[in-house]
Amino acid sequence: RGTLSQQNALRSAEDYLGYTAFSRTGLIGQLEFEDYSTADASWAVDRVEVDWNEQAAKSAVDYLDYTSFSRQGLIDQLVFEGFTAEQAQYGVSQTGL
Numbered sequence: 001r002g003t004l005s006q007q008n009a010l011r012s013a014e015d016y017l018g019y020t021a022f023s024r025t026g027l028i029g030q031l032e033f034e035d036y037s038t039a040d041a042s043w044a045v046d047r048v049e050v051d052w053n054e055q056a057a058k059s060a061v062d063y064l065d066y067t068s069f070s071r072q073g074l075i076d077q078l079v080f081e082g083f084t085a086e087q088a089q090y091g092v093s094q095t096g097l
Contacts, residue, residue, distance in 0.1 A: 002043060009036045009044035017050055021058035023082030056083045056091025064095055071097040 009031050031041035056078055078088035
């Protein structure tokens with residue numbers, strides 16, 4: 001069930017994923033920025049129902065909506081954002097690049 005702080009972190013994680021894409025590490029970082037402890041942020045992100053490949057695909061589309069990338073450049077950007085190489089490759093492949 002988790003502590004109250006962990007439950008709040010989980011709700012925040014779900015809220016963030018409701019309007020923008022995040023990698024696992026990016027979402028933990030966002031929660032830490034909101035002053036959740038690393039432990040609470042990690043607990044929450046490990047329990048949120050999310051497909052990280054889908055998040056990588058959404059993030060790739062978001063990037064292409066406002067700027068141009070080569071296939072490898074976009075993969076590199078997604079890895080920089082915290083996605084694994086496999087997630088980044090999957091995400092970029094969903095854009096048609």
